Amino acid sequence: MRHFILSLALSLFATGSAWAQTLKSPDGNLVLDFHLSGTETPVYSLDYKGKPIIKESKMGFVLHPDFQFNQDFEIVDTKFAESDTTWETVWGQNKEIRDNHKEMFVALRQKKTGWLLNIRFRLFDDGLGFRYEFPVQKELRHFIIMQENTEFSLAGDHKAFWIPADYDSNEYPVTTSRLSEVAGLKDAVLKEPLAAQAPPKELAVQTPLMMKTDEGLYVNIHEAALVDYPAMCLNLDDKTFRMSAHLTPDRNGFRGFIQTGTTSPWRTVVVSDDARDILASNLILNLNEPCKIEDTSWIKPTKYVGVWWEYFIGTNSSWAYTDNQDIIIGKTDYTTLKPNGHHGANTAHVKEYIDFAAKHGFDAVLVEGWNEGWEDNWAFGKERIYSFTKAYPDFDVKELNRYAASKGIKIIMHHETTSSVADYERQLQDAFRFMKDNGYDAVKTGYVGKMIPRSEHHDGQWMVNHYNYVAETAAHYRIMVNSHEAVRPTGMCRTYPNWIAQESARGTEFESFNGITPDHTTILPFTRLMGGPMDYTPGIFEGDLSTYGGSKNNKLSSTLTKQLALYVTMYSPLQMAADLYQNYEKHLDAFQFIKDVAVDWDHTYILEAEPGDYITIARKAKGKNEWYIGGITDENAREAVIDLSFLPAGKKYQATIYADGKKADWRTNPKDYVISTKKVSSKTVLKQRLAPSGGVAISIKEL
């Protein structure tokens, strides 16, 4: 159901400057003001329960070469509307999502040029979304954005959970500091060695940006529905705390090639005085377009294992089949080369994983390193690196397809591009056909390193279009996509639910490089996950990485129990059990939680949350009377208070509790865990001690 109230079409020649419009959220807590300032620049502000969240902030653009499309406007029309609807997810944290918002649409005309620009605001109870719309018009058809002027004038020197702006990476560790401290801290963070780095000169941070005010308000800035437009980071004026949009440019300095008849992404500000509301917010999904795939029956949340972690921890397993770095892709005949003897993706080894997956009820096995080209893929200057249709001689595509199918297991395809993306697009159709011919229905894509085309960055418009093109093309072939090192997500998984997960942040592989801090996973749901699910690949049981000898970092950032809890706190319809299968065989009792935990949900209950400190979440498995709870903490031990009142009343349930042992500590004793069972009801409140960087995982079934 959808109710529109259209009102107040202003006269065409109304002078907007002296005139302001306000819009209130359905619950009245959020109030948006919009008017034209003295220079007839569009400005907006946002209050929450009477307190300023965004002070007066400018809007508009600078167009190529240096045209000010941010002033000299008049308001030619204003329309108000409201909508309260509910839509069903293909998969998600909730089966249904309510979209209840009020809308204000403002049509602007630049007086001197006559050019038109529209702005659409939507206010939800949990925040604001607004976007620019570029209407079709006679005098303006194509233009280049040199700068988007959108400001977010913050009310104070908030505490922020930030990573530095970077056009090519979202993999920095998160720093917690006041905004005024960012400048002093960011250079140290930028020293983090990553495969591709392009931080802008300006003081700027990445979105989603999570902040907390001194008054205890939580504010999150991001964007929704990033289509044919560059990703936005945020410039920071650390004297006034005015932030402003910083669009990812191409290497020529152009930030967006726009044709009228299109829109910008939505700029989003999620606000609450309860941190749990931030995690529960569906604002970004609501601002995305509905699903464009008609039949979604083939899209399936997936739990998987794979030939992966062994490449990171120094076990001598290699992606490459040979040690010959002089291969030339398309010319070298691999069958004539000497294998290096420690290639991970060999048929026998993959069968071990298929056997393990089948035995323990997993859906799929990921295999990296199956295809020609890994020998010198570090040579980023080189464009033609991989074949996406030719397997290494020791990876028998047909036989593995047959074997996996006989065990009811899917193999997940891997397309590492090393960011040679024009070449990936060149091969894309054939690569997808190859997948369908060989039984694959899901692909993990990868974008490590510097971009080719060499004019582009990971987060610029060209690459945004690429990621969306891959998702759309994959949908055509009924293929699910899990993209790594791609631009941070903005809720596009609503429109293309086959884009089932992304990485786009510092994930588990960093445990083996430069490390992950204990608070990392208490922050990610407030930052990276605001845009969509993350393939974080938890489940590392062997926390002492020195076991293998070759890992740069030797200590996992969490207890084993916290690794279990991540399957609930880090929402994703795609979950990996990332450790070597031999390590699971040593702890089959704890492994039982990973086997049991659902990957799709009817309802989600955010029980406790404070960014950087702790998160406790309960979820009801989709279509089942089963509930799973995950609680995690940062470096500090704590007591989680787990109120089970979300359970249907009047029934008895059996809870299996996977808790940190008494001596558990991520630094000294990560594998100390205790498993117990308990009868519970909707009246039960569990109090569970979490060790330093510990966790608790609970499965609940109806008795």
Add this chain to the structure above:
Amino acid sequence: MRHFILSLALSLFATGSAWAQTLKSPDGNLVLDFHLSGTETPVYSLDYKGKPIIKESKMGFVLHPDFQFNQDFEIVDTKFAESDTTWETVWGQNKEIRDNHKEMFVALRQKKTGWLLNIRFRLFDDGLGFRYEFPVQKELRHFIIMQENTEFSLAGDHKAFWIPADYDSNEYPVTTSRLSEVAGLKDAVLKEPLAAQAPPKELAVQTPLMMKTDEGLYVNIHEAALVDYPAMCLNLDDKTFRMSAHLTPDRNGFRGFIQTGTTSPWRTVVVSDDARDILASNLILNLNEPCKIEDTSWIKPTKYVGVWWEYFIGTNSSWAYTDNQDIIIGKTDYTTLKPNGHHGANTAHVKEYIDFAAKHGFDAVLVEGWNEGWEDNWAFGKERIYSFTKAYPDFDVKELNRYAASKGIKIIMHHETTSSVADYERQLQDAFRFMKDNGYDAVKTGYVGKMIPRSEHHDGQWMVNHYNYVAETAAHYRIMVNSHEAVRPTGMCRTYPNWIAQESARGTEFESFNGITPDHTTILPFTRLMGGPMDYTPGIFEGDLSTYGGSKNNKLSSTLTKQLALYVTMYSPLQMAADLYQNYEKHLDAFQFIKDVAVDWDHTYILEAEPGDYITIARKAKGKNEWYIGGITDENAREAVIDLSFLPAGKKYQATIYADGKKADWRTNPKDYVISTKKVSSKTVLKQRLAPSGGVAISIKEL
């Protein structure tokens, strides 16, 4: 047959600097010297009949970031060889080509780094080719070329036929001047408005560069076998007349991403004291790799008409189907749009051309403007412009395929990319499949405008790889390619003879823009055509372009007879009769020559030639006892002396002579022509007057 003489493997530690090697051409006229200079830099020089052509000239590279890979070398090996073979062309000016050369191979080692660099020289009777070879070696696998240092130190201030260096265009008018005058003249030439222009800051000119010395020697510098490397233009020091390689960079300044195990293109210097030898040279073809296509039976020299010229002359015919510039490709449903009523590529109009082609014995009809996206294709900032698989609503692909096939005519596909090349590659496989599904076996590609990827230029390594990739992929689909606005050719049509022609120079369309000078076609065979055939699209009968009202230039640069002669003087296996068919119907007697003239040849005889002044060529039709002669002149009238001694002796022949009429003059009376017949033999010497910018065309058949 191939004879190798291996000789003189030098000791590994020979110091090369005090030591020089010479190589002589088979006839002994050309002498090459190679040695290491004082800084142990490789240097070479070239003499012709005792006169210096290239004085001592340096070789080598600067590698990223600023490493000197051009000094500190020692010679570790030298090998000599010779070869005298004959190979058969798939199509060409001659059925067979002799490759008679002597070779010197020099293996160099940089002493400090131990890095290896090889140079291979080949001396033919008509010139020199040499290339760098980057052998596989342990310490050097991938590198970036910042500069190629190859010099061509000329012996004097030669007369040159040049266009300014430009990374994005070869369409400038040719200027004739001394080398010392280039600097003073080039700025005026660069004012020529072209769709994409990127001239370097340095004083530089494009290759093929034709020169004439004061002593009457002809020297032509170009390159052969341009593969995975940027195209070369030539820096000019106009004091010393030292030229040096100037590789086309990408927009980041990188000139070549190289993996060892590959080579540079050949640098070529064609030399003679007779201008006719330059046109007769097969040196560049000989330096290219043999044909890589096994079955070439589907590659067919083609004579065609098409829906093309009408777009240039202001007849109101348009490529676009609508006047709606707000279409968004892939989203807009064209069937809902109002057609503009003057779209050229409509089914009925194409059938007129099919009828005309069938009636007059042509092979094919080119149709431009058949596909979705032309409405705003001038918007170069936009990436997704065309669909290559969706026809406009008024172009009935199936019906036209049926109709053309019923008349024995092929339709030539058109893929204008407007240089949105990543998008073309994205669609390429599907576009070629669409062609094969609908009866097409040839495509004209176009690269108007600025390049996307925005890091690239038309003549850089990335685009060179693109053109080669298209040719190779097309071969896989059995499709012939005629590329317009691509990099200047380097003889690659030997390797991929399905790459049947290119434009890559100022062609006939410029007659309707800013004009073509009367000497243009007397120069092109010495410059642009050195690399391969050109789709020049001659045959314009209506020289008064003001007839149509909309052309910017109103006067064709030649007489009608000269247009006929171009079918012989401008060699191509792909020849268009470019004028409106109605204009041919007005001059069916003259049109007979275009109908008769062959497009493939057993033998070619260069009868007269002086760059910038005149050319007279005779050719024997392939497999037939028919000969065709074309003679052209510049703005000056002249008498062509046409010695028919190439005809087999002792037989009688009928010559049909298409000559300029007495009042013919390109400026005042271009359509004055006289057709006569004459009995001739091998003893006949015809003397034919050519009008200012006039010509003569002759067909000869055995009686």
